[in-house]
Amino acid sequence: MPVLLFTYLRNMKAFALTVTLFLAVVLLHAQSLNNIEQKISKQIDADLSKHLELLKNAVNINSGTNNIAGVKAVGQLFGEELKALGFTVEWVELPDSLKRAGHLVASRKGTKGKKLFLIGHLDTVFEPEMVPNPFQMLNDSTATGQGVNDMKGGDVIIIAALKALFKEGLLDDRSITVYMTGDEENAGKPNSVSRADFIQRGKLHDYALAFEGANGMHTAASARRGSSSWKLLVSAKQGHSSQVFGSNGYGAIYEAARIIDQFRLQLSKEKYLTFNPGIFIGGTDLDSLKQKWQVAGKTNIIAPHAMVNGDLRYISADQKKKAWEKMRKIVTSNNLPGSSATIIFAEGGIPAMFPTKGNETLVKKLSEVSKALGYGEVKPGDPMSRGAGDISYIAEYLDCIDGLGAWGAGEHAPGETTNIKAYPLLAKRAAIYIYRLSHE
Numbered sequence: 001m002p003v004l005l006f007t008y009l010r011n012m013k014a015f016a017l018t019v020t021l022f023l024a025v026v027l028l029h030a031q032s033l034n035n036i037e038q039k040i041s042k043q044i045d046a047d048l049s050k051h052l053e054l055l056k057n058a059v060n061i062n063s064g065t066n067n068i069a070g071v072k073a074v075g076q077l078f079g080e081e082l083k084a085l086g087f088t089v090e091w092v093e094l095p096d097s098l099k100r101a102g103h104l105v106a107s108r109k110g111t112k113g114k115k116l117f118l119i120g121h122l123d124t125v126f127e128p129e130m131v132p133n134p135f136q137m138l139n140d141s142t143a144t145g146q147g148v149n150d151m152k153g154g155d156v157i158i159i160a161a162l163k164a165l166f167k168e169g170l171l172d173d174r175s176i177t178v179y180m181t182g183d184e185e186n187a188g189k190p191n192s193v194s195r196a197d198f199i200q201r202g203k204l205h206d207y208a209l210a211f212e213g214a215n216g217m218h219t220a221a222s223a224r225r226g227s228s229s230w231k232l233l234v235s236a237k238q239g240h241s242s243q244v245f246g247s248n249g250y251g252a253i254y255e256a257a258r259i260i261d262q263f264r265l266q267l268s269k270e271k272y273l274t275f276n277p278g279i280f281i282g283g284t285d286l287d288s289l290k291q292k293w294q295v296a297g298k299t300n301i302i303a304p305h306a307m308v309n310g311d312l313r314y315i316s317a318d319q320k321k322k323a324w325e326k327m328r329k330i331v332t333s334n335n336l337p338g339s340s341a342t343i344i345f346a347e348g349g350i351p352a353m354f355p356t357k358g359n360e361t362l363v364k365k366l367s368e369v370s371k372a373l374g375y376g377e378v379k380p381g382d383p384m385s386r387g388a389g390d391i392s393y394i395a396e397y398l399d400c401i402d403g404l405g406a407w408g409a410g411e412h413a414p415g416e417t418t419n420i421k422a423y424p425l426l427a428k429r430a431a432i433y434i435y436r437l438s439h440e
Ligand SMILES: [Zn+2]
Pocket: 121, 150, 151, 184, 212, 213
């Protein structure tokens, strides 16, 4: 018996040692770059000046969402780059009624590895009639220009990463789709039409990687909140103002104010949920022309009409549904005397990207790449710090990560900037990440 026990213990020891050694090798592999990854990194450095030139050219083409010719021109520019890397390039047209340019799709089909869906967008919030801001280096590390950060910077990072992999023959027999929408900043309505092709193609992949701006190098998004809108309509008895609170009731404006305040009191503490009344009007006559409202009323008339239009942001479809139920209850109960109200929730909107296990695993894998490059850890960012994005449309079908793009500041504002020194670092990180995922 003692001999057997000794052998058993000795075997256990050997087993434990083997496991430890194995783990050490795995860890070592994950925490440093292998030969292939070092070559990828060198390719990024070799082509850096070309990529910055591409960024400058893309930024200097105005591609406000409504500037259809401009969006197509940026698509053409990026499409040529991707064609040269062996991608099949297509332009997805949208019905004329949507008044949008369409989308750029570039794909390579293979039989090996996980299938990747890389997401960018060609449009910016800056329309041609706004003050131009051509690409310009402000100092040796900061560049400004329309969309330099959101998100032509991210688009160029996708191209730079794929080019490095192409040159090393690492795209061969892999399935990668690059999808750059032409209307991310203001999707053509209805979304079910403008995002139909995007969803259909996205579903066919294993992982979705979106290259919207990174908030520095240490966070990536495993979740994004969804967004939709609502409209509150209040009616009340019209009458002489001297009889307000009395026989003529309270009027529509007091009732709308009560409802909005109840929304705030009952719902504003819920984690990840926000709702913002963006427009609030009341009076005797309300009229809307596009998004411009006209109101008539008098100080001595109790207002018979009020309207409040707002948004709602949520982390899951379930949270949205529960918020709708609570809001509806507030709107239809305890109405002030002489008033009644209804609320309309817009169907569609942008769905939420919930922080699933799969999404969090993608952030962990990115963190491994980042550590191997010596950049340090990457953690999931706070969903509250982001708006809604295209990736959310497919979040229920596959594992998703966002925030892989440029590092900058001031998105959607005239002086938008990007950190040019971070550029090669982010491109290397993206290239090695795409390499590892597409070789799983
Ligand atoms: Zn964007």
